[in-house]
Amino acid sequence: MAIRTTRTRRRLLTTGSLVVAVLLGVQGTAFAVDNLPPDQPVAGDLHTDSKACATGDDRAHVAQAPRLSAVLHDTEEDDRPQPDLVKPEFEAWWQDSDGAERRLTYNQASALPPGTPVYWQLPSEIPPNTVVSWRVRANDGRATSPWSDEGTGSVCEFVIDDQTPEKPVISSPEYPDPGPGEVLWTDGVGVYGHFTFASPSDDVVEYRYSFLGGGAGTVRPDRIGGPATVSYLPQKTGPDQVVVRAFDRAGRSAESTYYFYVKAGHGPGAWWKLSDAPGSKTAAPEAGPAARAGSGVTFGASGPAGTDLTSVARLDGTGHGFLTPGTSVVDTEKTFAVGGWVRPAGPDRDMTIVSQDAGTAPGFTLGSRTRDGEPVWSFAFGGAQVSGGNPTAGEWAHVLGLYDAETGRTRLYVNGQETGTEQQAAAVESAGDFQIGRARGKAGYRDRWQGEIGDVRIYDRVVVAKEAAELAHREPGLRGHWSLEAAEDGVSPELYDGAPLKLGGGAKIHRGPDYSVCIPDIDPDCPQVPYALVGDGDLELDGQTGYAATDEPVVDTGDSFTVGVVVRLADSEPEGPMTVLSQGGAHGDAFKLRYFPSTYTWQLVVSDGDREEATETIVGENTLPDEAQRLAVVYDDETDQIKLWVNGHNQPDATATFRDSWQSTGGLQIGRAHTGSGWGEYLHGSVDEVHAFAGVLDTTSIRQLGSGIEPCLCG
Template sequence: MTSGIRTGRARWLGALSVGVAVVMATPNAAVAADNLPPLQPVATDLTTSSKACVAGDGRPYVRGVPRVAAVLHDPVEDDRPAEGNFVTAEFEAWWTDGGGVEQRRSYHSLGRVSSGSAAEWQLPSDLPPWTVVSWRVRAHDGDAVSPWSAVDDEGAGCEFVIDNVSPEKPTVTSAEYPEEGGWSDGVGVYGTFRFDSPSDDVVSYTYDFVGGPRGTVQADGLGGAAEIRYMPTSETLGYLQVQADDRSGHRSPPTNYFFRVKAGRSPFAQWALSDPAGSKSAAPTAGPAARAGAGVAFGGPVPPGTALTSTATLDGTGHGFLTPGTQVVDTGKTFAVGGWVRPAALDHDMTLASQDAGTAPGFTLGARTGDGAPVWSFGIGGTRVSGGRPETGEWAYVLGLYDAETGLARLYVNGQEAGTATEAAPATVTGDFQIGRARGKAGYRDRWQGEIGDVRTYDRVVVPAEAKDLGRRTPQERGHWSLETAPQGLSPELHGGQALKFVGGASAYNYTDQPCDPEADPACEPSLLPYPLVGFGHLDLDGTSGYAATDSPVVDTGDSFTVAAVVNLADREPARPMTVLSQGGEHGDAFKVRYVPSTQTFELVMSHADAPDAAETVAVHSGEPDWAGGRESHLAVVHDRGMDRITLYVNGVATADAAFRSAWTSTGGLQVGRGRTADGWGEYLHGSVDEVQAFSGALSATSVSLLGFGGEPCLTC
């Protein structure tokens, strides 16, 4: 197509000299003695469909007949500022037709523009495609005229070519993820996708992985191909749409490319560390067995809510380590390593996993204590990513990732990215993999003291969703009281756990038990009976002495937990704060959620210790004030020990949260309708409560939103 482009530059130069001579001979073009003529328009002030003014090989290609524009300038005169000077524009366009005859079009603007403003011309519709068209402009101020614009010293005008043809559909190929192949491997593994087009004027390709990244990649030359790297993040039928873009801005019809992605490859090496007590080595789930030092004891405790059956306890001495005696990580390529840990002490740096590199480690993953508060840390190639806060006796899942494609090192703690991804340049090391220690110049150091379980290494990227699953602790239901009835003053737990005991002015209301029979009593109006909050019954509390409680703790307040209930306050304007739920110890509540009438809101209170006058962290509902009487609210308290946060949900919405790092394990039972005050028990609730539910573990926002309806909770949502 470009072979049909013709130029009329030589003939235009001759016309230019004649045209200028004619203009200067015209009486209207005479310059008044006190008037300065407009300035010659310069190429940087000229555009063709917003594209720069260029002549020659760099001339722009445009999709249709363009609009040209020129910023015109009239110099300052003695009696008026430049912005007060007005000019008109004279445009001219020309080309050579197929018969070798020059064609010209001209346009003189009817309106005036102020100096420094743009004049425009929509070129006529009869301009031919695939032909070099030139144009120029000059300015008139009514007395004088500027020289014609020019791109270069030879007087060339701005040039363009009209391209009225869209490029053809591109081709898409991938060796790793072929369109006609089966399920390809897989999540966390990069593949190359190549785009090409039969059209010779393609400059870029626009791509869209549906549900994934999208963007534009430049071709490797005019009409050339392009490649991108893509990493699937889920097991799926992949769908990629690609379009070719030519230099004029035309876009091709889309090419749709389908490919299949398998789940991510299993760990390259894995040790559950759930071996029988007394074992001398750890049996592998994948990879080689790991020899255990004498300071390793199998049969240790496990993080609640996981599939682990036991862990290994390392004593922090020179004998507390495990090693397969060989390399299992290629640090020069993409890899990930992680495991469950529970530190028994945090008075020195401790290593979960490392790999030898002579007298130094090629990478380390663990806890560091050197700079103030302890932090989780992943070090590789002179780079260290740190984040999250280890705590003695607290379980955490820690994972370090190096992505060789991006050059970034990342750290995940309990399934969430911690710290800031940092560029790293590791060297390939071939030393032995280590669990519980790291190599130093004087021997091994930074020994782990505490539990380690389920250590894994991967030779691919562990994507965020997988990291979240690895660090997931599935909540477990610890109690569910529907409060429909309370025979002998005890409301049963639905799964056979400890009952809620009704005390004082606490009673069970059941809609079906009310002594009202319309057939026997004409005055009976069932519609006037109060409806239960959920189901057929609920707990009524008198606000003076009524409450319900279990004999012993329902949740471990020193760990992650969730407690929820439906509540309806009896009074529109309560006179004092009232506690809905609490659980504490001898001197105070580890947590309580209460209604505060002065602010007309609910608040979550977490105390820092079981001691008189202990410090408290308070999270206050930040939404609209809650109308007290006549409307039920669903409340949920979530303590995420792994993330050190507390959250208060009101009607399924997280309305308040705060950082909290002072959790302690309470010894008292769950209280419904009262809490601790400076004077002992108080803040008795006047109202109704229903659907009390308690869980070990932090429920997600989705799971919380599904509570309170009487059905089974979704613990994995």
């Protein structure tokens, strides 16, 4: 096939003013030396509909009589300001059913500038299932070019296919079709299905598919009319389907739908909660074999708040701090996932959560590794290492590593979020013993874990992203709700008999109007009493000495927490900052929520330590607090984010990264904060509906804070 790249011709010129007319014969065409014929059209500029010029097995197949197109050139005219025009002459021919040649021609009446596409819409009399050939040449009014198929040129061919292919046939060994009217639930989420598309028609060249559960694409068979197979990973349980459309060479298609039903993903093949009684020598399994515990393992340590782990195991980081079932628990040449809850005592060295022996080396390791002097979570397998996230001493994290044999990729999830960049791995066999808290080395075991470990699970399938998030989910827990409706002996109770708020001087409970006594609109002697912010009462603070506080911390400021409050300022333009809520230590505040009048801003302020000169991170939202404001502050330890909500918006009004949280020892303060000289930033205004939670509430629950609707704690 000839493809034109450049065209270089020389005009025959005479010297002086004499132009010699010479007649030359080229391919049966006469022309004068002062007008060379247009260029021979080349295959690269010819199309049948949108399909390239081709012959034989590569010829175009179309669904109906096509439109032929060409781009014509005349080199001597292309660069002229006003070039001569050219017009096309098309020919098409074929043999009819009697073997006689049929030929059609088309000479366009109008001429166009060189380089302009020209077209011929063939008539409907072209017979189907017949090889039709065509060619084209250019005419500039004085001379014509050679035909596009002459010399080194190429004829173009096409066939009109007027038959729609039959519907594709779909099958899957993992997710079989039970037949009409039947339902067959098949395992399940995280297990690949392989779906084969086949067609009874022998001219299908492409299948386009779309799964109800997500995922669509195009696949071509290895040979025309052959089958093609795609893989699909169900992400959720429930009815699913794949719609497949088979296309032939002419673009005609037929569609089929295949229904299947996906069960929930099957549970782990091995699983230890590590919530065994103190003094136990083995870890009882939820699935798989029991695990022997070394003498450096202590059961009964506190588990992560917001989970069902009542207790976990603590490993001391020595050669005796390990657990092992004494056998392998996962086939690492196939898909697998391993993970668990961990809290490192101090991630200043390489430490292993879980591994499995492969001779004198580990087949895989999941744990904490030091990279460029910083600790990172890491999953290493098959020559690949995925790293991301930062382990922090004393902070809980759920860590999960995954090898997907279908794709050959490894992934790492930290606290339910994919972290780092997935890597290509070469599957390796590791038929040795499974290890918790250590990894095999040439000289023995190494990289021992120091800290807590719990809920270790091993799967022989893909743990999909939603499941990874569910495994890492920590249910928010209510730590206090103070409705501030009443106080007795200077104490306002927590709604569920938790730690009460003790009122300091300059603080009092304000009660709204009592309509059982009198109604102002009816009784002129009835006193005008302002309404409470929410409900029947609120807390009034004088801005001088007024505050309320608990004796002990309400939230663990070193872990995730959410605090909400309703507040109304008595001064629209106070002289200095006024704090609504704070909690800290002896010298500073781990967090405080305050109004900063010079910029009309609500601010969430967090610090990196219990000292007067601690470094602060501040986020704020500009507003004019003329009315009651519903505020919420969040610290998300899993993502290292602080967030501020104002008046129940759909998303945080201000967000920042913060990694230096610390566990405060002082009580929750309402209406004051630490300053360099002691307590200060006293609030002049009213406070109501104080909520405190361990963990991060979802957006819906945060928007409900202070609205009179109890948050659902949906997590």
